[in-house]
Amino acid sequence: MRRRTLLGLAAAGPLALALPGLAGCDGDGAEATGDLRIATGSPGAVYYRYGTAIAELCKRYLPNVHASVLTTAASQYNVQSVLDGTADVAFTQADIAAGNEQSHPKQLCALARLYDDHIHVVVAAGSRIRRLQDLTGRKVSIGAEGSGTAITAARVLEVSHVTVDAQPLGLDDSVKALQAGTIDAFFFSGGLPVAAIADLARAFPIALLPLEESVQLLREEYGDYYAERVVPASTYTGITATVAIGIANYLVVRVSMSEPLAYGVTRLLFEGRDELAKAHQAAARLNIRSAISTPPLPLHPGAIRYYRAQKA
Structure with a gap:
């Protein structure tokens, strides 16, 4: 697959420099494919800006992933959208994730803890x-x-x-x-x-x-x-x-999301962090050590594979 070049990131640091090699594949070489409907929030708030920036990076570096952004009422609505299949990934507060884990056990998992x-x-x-x-x-x-x-x-x-x-x-x-x-x-x-x-x-x-x-x-x-x-x-x-x-805020998905897609999105969060931070500075607060802490939700196996590769 032809590699793409991310213009403007040459001086953005080692994570950003890794992006041109992303090429849509997970750690086992499997291709990230499918829809990625991102449930966000109000256009005047962080979820929407962060989610829109993720969608833009997906379009550039995960060419077989069809990313789109959903404007929503935010956390509780977002989780419900993932559970009922009208969204594929969602921003949500940790307390809301915890409440839904009690009412819908073992249906959700997380890709990362993002910021507070x-x-x-x-x-x-x-x-x-x-x-x-x-x-x-x-x-x-x-x-x-x-x-x-x-x-x-x-x-x-x-x-x-x-x-x-x-x-x-x-x-x-x-x-x-x-x-x-x-x-x-x-x-x-x-x-x-x-x-x-x-x-x-x-x-x-x-x-x-x-x-x-x-x-x-x-x-x-x-x-x-x-x-x-x-x-x-x-x-x-x-x-x-x-x-x-x-x-804390989490990025959550269904447990049924494919491993290549979960791996690809998780990798995009980190290797595109500097670019995402241009949309909102909250993205710059993503830290690989805290990202793996998403209680009570488990991490998705695709996310776990990325973190293990980074020795998190």
Whole structure:
């Protein structure tokens, strides 16, 4: 098979330099073939940008793989799409993956742990809302139905004993509603920085609510999928450094995915990492040592073969 050349990566480092030799084959020389429908999320968030970049690399380096991107409500919807066969690979939060493993055991597996999401609770700067408890009785977007944000937001509010007038809005609609004053706050789970929130902060002063008090409560109730993380002050215009809740993100597939395809996509994630990071910097956080940790999901055999070849 003729090798292709990836223009612009000559100086991008050893992982990127390996890409021209990818040629669509797995470690045993078998060809990666078939459809690869990638379930992502809102166009204003990380999943969509990351997934679109993966699809573009597939088109260039896995010529017998027909990659396409699905715009979705994100994590929960994505997992369900993989389970029912309307998607082939999906981005999802670790806590959502864990819940589906309980309800649909041994049907899903992972290719990699990618990066950590941060739970944002966004309010207007200057608002009297300074902490989570101040949301009591207020109109709050908890995320679109079928999103990981909606499930995690409901858990945060539950363990914190906060009752709100919940609005099921997606990210883009949440941004518009906060600007219009029709909601008082919105939740969103995403990798830093979330483009739609960055755009909002440049046009409309915002603040983030600190969430450190909720982290341990979530861990005690739902497991060790949650960790304390900081959103640095440099992330969004006008914010101060704020403690958020971190959740790992996985790339998941059905256990029935062919080994050559799983191997090819996993290899693409690493050998195309610098190129993927141009679409969103979250892709640069992929680390081969942490990528293999995807509890409670097992790794796909094709992914395992790639990691073993790299002595991960």
